[in-house]
Amino acid sequence: MLSTRQVESRMRSLLENEAEELLTAAKLGRLGCVDNGEPYVVPISYFFEDGSVYSHSLPGRKILILRSHPRACLQVDDIENDFCWRSAIAYGEFEEIHGPAERHAILRKLLSRFPLLTPVESTMAVDASAPDSVVFRLRIDRITGMAEGEMDLLVNP
Numbered sequence: 001m002l003s004t005r006q007v008e009s010r011m012r013s014l015l016e017n018e019a020e021e022l023l024t025a026a027k028l029g030r031l032g033c034v035d036n037g038e039p040y041v042v043p044i045s046y047f048f049e050d051g052s053v054y055s056h057s058l059p060g061r062k063i064l065i066l067r068s069h070p071r072a073c074l075q076v077d078d079i080e081n082d083f084c085w086r087s088a089i090a091y092g093e094f095e096e097i098h099g100p101a102e103r104h105a106i107l108r109k110l111l112s113r114f115p116l117l118t119p120v121e122s123t124m125a126v127d128a129s130a131p132d133s134v135v136f137r138l139r140i141d142r143i144t145g146m147a148e149g150e151m152d153l154l155v156n157p
Helices: 003-010 014-027 061-068 100-113 120-125
Strands: 011-013 029-034 038-045 047-049 052-057 069-080 084-096 134-148
Touching: 003 011, 014 047, 014 069, 014 084, 029 061, 038 052, 038 061, 047 100, 052 084, 052 100, 061 084, 061 134, 069 134, 084 120
Parallel strands: none
Antiparallel strands: 011 134, 029 038, 029 069, 047 052, 052 134, 069 084, 084 134
Protein backbone atom coordinates (compact mmCIF):
# COMPACT_ATOMS: atom_id res chain seq x y z
CA MET A 1 0.00 0.00 0.00
CA LEU A 2 1.26 3.48 -0.87
CA SER A 3 1.89 5.93 1.95
CA THR A 4 0.30 9.39 1.92
CA ARG A 5 3.71 10.86 1.07
CA GLN A 6 4.09 8.52 -1.95
CA VAL A 7 0.60 9.38 -3.21
CA GLU A 8 1.24 13.11 -2.77
CA SER A 9 4.51 12.84 -4.68
CA ARG A 10 2.67 11.21 -7.60
CA MET A 11 0.09 14.02 -7.79
CA ARG A 12 0.75 17.23 -9.66
CA SER A 13 -1.07 20.25 -11.03
CA LEU A 14 -1.74 20.21 -14.74
CA LEU A 15 -0.19 22.95 -16.81
CA GLU A 16 -2.80 25.18 -18.44
CA ASN A 17 -2.15 23.69 -21.89
CA GLU A 18 -2.54 20.15 -20.45
CA ALA A 19 -5.86 21.09 -18.86
CA GLU A 20 -7.01 22.63 -22.17
CA GLU A 21 -5.98 19.46 -24.05
CA LEU A 22 -8.04 17.37 -21.64
CA LEU A 23 -11.00 19.74 -22.02
CA THR A 24 -10.69 19.58 -25.83
CA ALA A 25 -10.40 15.79 -26.02
CA ALA A 26 -13.20 14.87 -23.61
CA LYS A 27 -16.79 14.71 -24.83
CA LEU A 28 -18.68 14.36 -21.57
CA GLY A 29 -18.34 16.74 -18.66
CA ARG A 30 -20.13 17.58 -15.47
CA LEU A 31 -21.67 21.04 -15.42
CA GLY A 32 -21.70 22.55 -11.95
CA CYS A 33 -23.81 25.50 -10.85
CA VAL A 34 -25.50 26.75 -7.67
CA ASP A 35 -29.26 26.60 -7.04
CA ASN A 36 -30.49 28.45 -3.93
CA GLY A 37 -27.16 27.94 -2.21
CA GLU A 38 -26.95 24.23 -3.07
CA PRO A 39 -24.57 22.70 -5.64
CA TYR A 40 -26.24 21.22 -8.71
CA VAL A 41 -24.18 19.02 -11.06
CA VAL A 42 -25.35 17.37 -14.28
CA PRO A 43 -23.56 15.57 -17.13
CA ILE A 44 -23.48 17.31 -20.51
CA SER A 45 -22.01 16.61 -23.92
CA TYR A 46 -20.04 19.55 -25.27
CA PHE A 47 -17.15 20.81 -27.34
CA PHE A 48 -14.42 23.28 -26.39
CA GLU A 49 -13.29 25.89 -28.90
CA ASP A 50 -11.74 29.36 -28.77
CA GLY A 51 -11.88 29.59 -25.00
CA SER A 52 -15.54 28.57 -24.65
CA VAL A 53 -17.46 25.39 -23.88
CA TYR A 54 -20.48 24.93 -26.19
CA SER A 55 -23.52 22.78 -25.52
CA HIS A 56 -27.30 22.66 -25.82
CA SER A 57 -30.23 21.66 -23.68
CA LEU A 58 -33.97 21.59 -23.53
CA PRO A 59 -35.40 24.07 -21.02
CA GLY A 60 -35.32 22.74 -17.49
CA ARG A 61 -33.77 23.13 -14.08
CA LYS A 62 -30.15 23.70 -15.20
CA ILE A 63 -31.16 26.39 -17.70
CA LEU A 64 -33.33 28.17 -15.09
CA ILE A 65 -30.41 28.05 -12.64
CA LEU A 66 -27.87 29.30 -15.19
CA ARG A 67 -30.14 32.16 -16.25
CA SER A 68 -30.42 33.25 -12.61
CA HIS A 69 -26.79 32.63 -11.66
CA PRO A 70 -24.58 32.50 -14.77
CA ARG A 71 -21.35 31.59 -12.99
CA ALA A 72 -20.67 27.88 -13.62
CA CYS A 73 -17.95 25.29 -14.14
CA LEU A 74 -17.35 22.17 -16.19
CA GLN A 75 -15.36 19.25 -14.79
CA VAL A 76 -13.83 16.60 -17.06
CA ASP A 77 -11.55 13.66 -16.38
CA ASP A 78 -9.61 10.85 -17.95
CA ILE A 79 -9.23 7.87 -15.63
CA GLU A 80 -6.99 4.93 -16.44
CA ASN A 81 -7.17 3.47 -12.91
CA ASP A 82 -7.29 4.54 -9.26
CA PHE A 83 -3.69 5.75 -9.34
CA CYS A 84 -3.47 7.08 -12.88
CA TRP A 85 -5.87 9.87 -13.86
CA ARG A 86 -6.24 13.50 -14.91
CA SER A 87 -8.99 15.96 -14.08
CA ALA A 88 -9.66 19.56 -15.11
CA ILE A 89 -12.21 22.18 -14.10
CA ALA A 90 -13.05 25.11 -16.39
CA TYR A 91 -14.76 28.11 -14.76
CA GLY A 92 -16.79 30.63 -16.70
CA GLU A 93 -19.96 32.58 -17.43
CA PHE A 94 -23.09 31.09 -19.00
CA GLU A 95 -24.32 32.85 -22.13
CA GLU A 96 -27.27 31.84 -24.30
CA ILE A 97 -26.79 31.99 -28.05
CA HIS A 98 -29.82 33.42 -29.84
CA GLY A 99 -28.60 34.27 -33.35
CA PRO A 100 -29.89 31.67 -35.85
CA ALA A 101 -26.62 31.45 -37.81
CA GLU A 102 -24.46 30.96 -34.71
CA ARG A 103 -26.97 28.49 -33.20
CA HIS A 104 -26.97 26.52 -36.44
CA ALA A 105 -23.15 26.41 -36.60
CA ILE A 106 -22.84 25.24 -32.99
CA LEU A 107 -25.53 22.59 -33.35
CA ARG A 108 -23.89 21.30 -36.55
CA LYS A 109 -20.56 20.95 -34.70
CA LEU A 110 -22.30 19.12 -31.86
CA LEU A 111 -23.98 16.79 -34.37
CA SER A 112 -20.67 16.07 -36.12
CA ARG A 113 -18.99 15.34 -32.76
CA PHE A 114 -21.95 13.29 -31.52
CA PRO A 115 -23.44 11.56 -34.58
CA LEU A 116 -25.71 9.39 -32.44
CA LEU A 117 -27.77 12.25 -31.06
CA THR A 118 -31.45 11.46 -30.64
CA PRO A 119 -33.78 12.25 -33.58
CA VAL A 120 -35.03 15.36 -31.76
CA GLU A 121 -31.46 16.61 -31.32
CA SER A 122 -30.63 15.81 -34.95
CA THR A 123 -33.66 17.85 -36.04
CA MET A 124 -32.51 20.67 -33.77
CA ALA A 125 -29.14 20.64 -35.52
CA VAL A 126 -30.80 20.99 -38.92
CA ASP A 127 -33.40 23.53 -37.80
CA ALA A 128 -31.41 25.81 -35.49
CA SER A 129 -34.46 27.94 -34.87
CA ALA A 130 -36.28 25.23 -32.91
CA PRO A 131 -37.75 27.32 -30.08
CA ASP A 132 -37.45 24.72 -27.33
CA SER A 133 -33.72 24.18 -27.65
CA VAL A 134 -31.28 26.30 -25.67
CA VAL A 135 -27.86 26.66 -27.25
CA PHE A 136 -25.27 28.08 -24.89
CA ARG A 137 -21.63 28.62 -24.12
CA LEU A 138 -19.55 29.00 -21.01
CA ARG A 139 -17.00 31.75 -21.62
CA ILE A 140 -14.06 30.25 -19.77
CA ASP A 141 -11.85 32.55 -17.71
CA ARG A 142 -9.91 29.99 -15.64
CA ILE A 143 -8.92 26.34 -15.96
CA THR A 144 -7.32 24.23 -13.25
CA GLY A 145 -6.35 20.58 -13.19
CA MET A 146 -4.67 17.79 -11.29
CA ALA A 147 -3.09 14.50 -12.31
CA GLU A 148 -1.83 11.42 -10.56
CA GLY A 149 0.51 8.85 -12.05
CA GLU A 150 2.02 8.76 -15.49
CA MET A 151 -0.33 8.64 -18.46
CA ASP A 152 0.30 8.73 -22.13
CA LEU A 153 -1.77 11.36 -23.86
CA LEU A 154 -5.44 10.71 -23.31
CA VAL A 155 -6.43 7.07 -23.43
CA ASN A 156 -9.50 7.85 -25.59
CA PRO A 157 -8.95 11.18 -27.35
